[in-house]
Amino acid sequence: MIPVAFDYQRVSSVDEALGLLATHGDEAKLLAGGHSLLPLMKLRLAVPSVLVDVGRLHDLSYVRDAGDHVAIGALTRHRDLETSELLAAQVPILAHVAGQVGDPQVRHRGTIGGSLAHGDPASDLPAVVLALGGTLVARGPGGERTIEARSFFEGFLQTALGPDELLTEIRVPKATIVGAAAVRNGTTGVALVNMGSTPLRASATEAALAAGASIGDAAAVAAEGTEPSGDLNASPDFRRHLATVLVRRALEEAAS
Amino acid sequence: MRVRLSVNGASQEHEVEPRLLLVHYLREVVGLTGTNVGCDTSSCGACTVLMDGESIKSCTVLAVQADGTEITTIEGMAQDGAMHPIQEAFREHHALQCGYCTPGMVMAAASLLKEHADLTEAEVREGLEGNLCRCTGYHNIVKAVLAAAGDREALV
Ligand SMILES: Cc1cc2nc3c(=O)[nH]c(=O)nc-3n(C[C@H](O)[C@H](O)[C@H](O)COP(=O)(O)OP(=O)(O)OC[C@H]3O[C@@H](n4cnc5c(N)ncnc54)[C@H](O)[C@@H]3O)c2cc1C
Ligand code: FES
Numbered sequence: 001m002i003p004v005a006f007d008y009q010r011v012s013s014v015d016e017a018l019g020l021l022a023t024h025g026d027e028a029k030l031l032a033g034g035h036s037l038l039p040l041m042k043l044r045l046a047v048p049s050v051l052v053d054v055g056r057l058h059d060l061s062y063v064r065d066a067g068d069h070v071a072i073g074a075l076t077r078h079r080d081l082e083t084s085e086l087l088a089a090q091v092p093i094l095a096h097v098a099g100q101v102g103d104p105q106v107r108h109r110g111t112i113g114g115s116l117a118h119g120d121p122a123s124d125l126p127a128v129v130l131a132l133g134g135t136l137v138a139r140g141p142g143g144e145r146t147i148e149a150r151s152f153f154e155g156f157l158q159t160a161l162g163p164d165e166l167l168t169e170i171r172v173p174k175a176t177i178v179g180a181a182a183v184r185n186g187t188t189g190v191a192l193v194n195m196g197s198t199p200l201r202a203s204a205t206e207a208a209l210a211a212g213a214s215i216g217d218a219a220a221v222a223a224e225g226t227e228p229s230g231d232l233n234a235s236p237d238f239r240r241h242l243a244t245v246l247v248r249r250a251l252e253e254a255a256s
Numbered sequence: 257m258r259v260r261l262s263v264n265g266a267s268q269e270h271e272v273e274p275r276l277l278l279v280h281y282l283r284e285v286v287g288l289t290g291t292n293v294g295c296d297t298s299s300c301g302a303c304t305v306l307m308d309g310e311s312i313k314s315c316t317v318l319a320v321q322a323d324g325t326e327i328t329t330i331e332g333m334a335q336d337g338a339m340h341p342i343q344e345a346f347r348e349h350h351a352l353q354c355g356y357c358t359p360g361m362v363m364a365a366a367s368l369l370k371e372h373a374d375l376t377e378a379e380v381r382e383g384l385e386g387n388l389c390r391c392t393g394y395h396n397i398v399k400a401v402l403a404a405a406g407d408r409e410a411l412v
């Protein structure tokens with residue numbers, strides 16, 4: 001499978017990337033690790049005429065302690081999240097989940113920024129950033145803006161990012177409990193993967209917990225308000241059932 | 257676009273189309289056909305090579321993305337006519353049948369052993385989850401990688 005021919009531009013600064021996006025508009029696509037985009041291009045489901053390779057913007061690969069939160073450069077690879085000592089100490093759920101993505105080869109190439117910007121409801125890292133109540137930082141022609149993870153995912157493979165914007169940083173609050181749910185400051189965030197066209201917060205579960213419900217009762221409503229689709233792997237009903245089981249297990253793990 | 261990179265220690269420089277995949281560059285331009293294409297969809301790991309020492313699936317990387325890097329393929333493992341200890345372990349433990357997955361398995365194992373000081377059987381199995389074998393049932397592959405891991409002196 002060979003992608004349709006395209007122009008390739010490797011940039012050495014964010015400004016250079018933004019300049020190319022401004023010039024080429026919808027025709028251009030950013031290339032980070034390429035582990036979502038290249039498979040789509042090989043299937044010819046994506047046919048950008050210009051690829052802007054940001055993969056060498058090493059300045060955007062970092063995990064930093066920023067006081068009340070941890071700041072992660074958008075070009076940080078899954079492997080670097082998995083092995084980050086700072087994340088292991090401050091946001092272990094993110095390090096743990098990054099270590100579950102795909103396989104070692106995928107983790108050597110794929111980046112957190114690419115995973116979020118791709119907006120696949122089946123992806124793992126978007127759900128964790130959503131559960132943690134993270135914030136995304138983007139740069140575009142008008143300068144920098146921050147977007148709450150809650151309002152970032154708009155639809156299947158659709159995010160709040162404009163075609164002329166580049167994701168530069170992901171900020172996540174420190175949360176020291178490992179699990180598919182993260183507990184912090186007495187509030188609980190629970191996010192669901194593949195239960196609709198975007199990653200979702202399990203709001204019914206969160207509200208039940210806030211109102212003092214037991215883990216079992218809160219988990220039982222995890223699928224409320226979701227519209228999972230059916231495919232080869234699972235029917236919508238099975239997915240709804242799984243959500244209640246997995247959320248219960250995650251809450252038990254987070255509480256223990 | 258012009259790419260310059262090192263493949264198994266030898267400098268290479270070629271004019272390539274941006275859409276050329278690294279695996280096709282290695283096989284068809286450089287002429288090293290040890291790296292196989294199994295699925296072409298980043299699932300099977302047959303195309304695994306090392307890029308700057310780390311395992312990657314060369315069917316999901318463009319040759320232009322490899323510009324300036326050091327690539328190691330299965331052909332670069334044996335030194336001075338002697339097989340690499342991982343290759344030796346594969347032979348010793350009968351870790352292959354048809355052999356199609358083997359170059360990718362050996363390269364994935366090389367990266368795994370580099371990243372982990374000690375490996376349990378479970379860690380080897382998980383570390384090779386990106387590589388599929390349709391013949392062996394994995395048992396002897398895992399045995400070979402554990403044997404190579406236990407013989408680190410020889411691995412360098
Ligand atoms: C075999 C395989 C298994 C996988 N398994 C999993 C899994 O288990 N769980 C999981 O969550 N994911 C999985 N993935 C997806 C993987 O995590 C991807 O690496 C990730 O989704 C995309 O990151 P990337 O850096 O490769 O992005 P790319 O493919 O380079 O880009 C993806 C999209 O994001 C855009 N983009 C990239 N960077 C930026 C940026 N900084 N700003 C704005 N837009 C940007 C691109 O233009 C493109 O549209 C798998 C992928 C493969 C190939
Ligand atoms: S051919 Fe590359 S992963 Fe199968």
Ligand code: FES
Binds near residue numbers: 351352358388
């Ligand atoms: S030995 Fe045949 S696929 Fe592994």
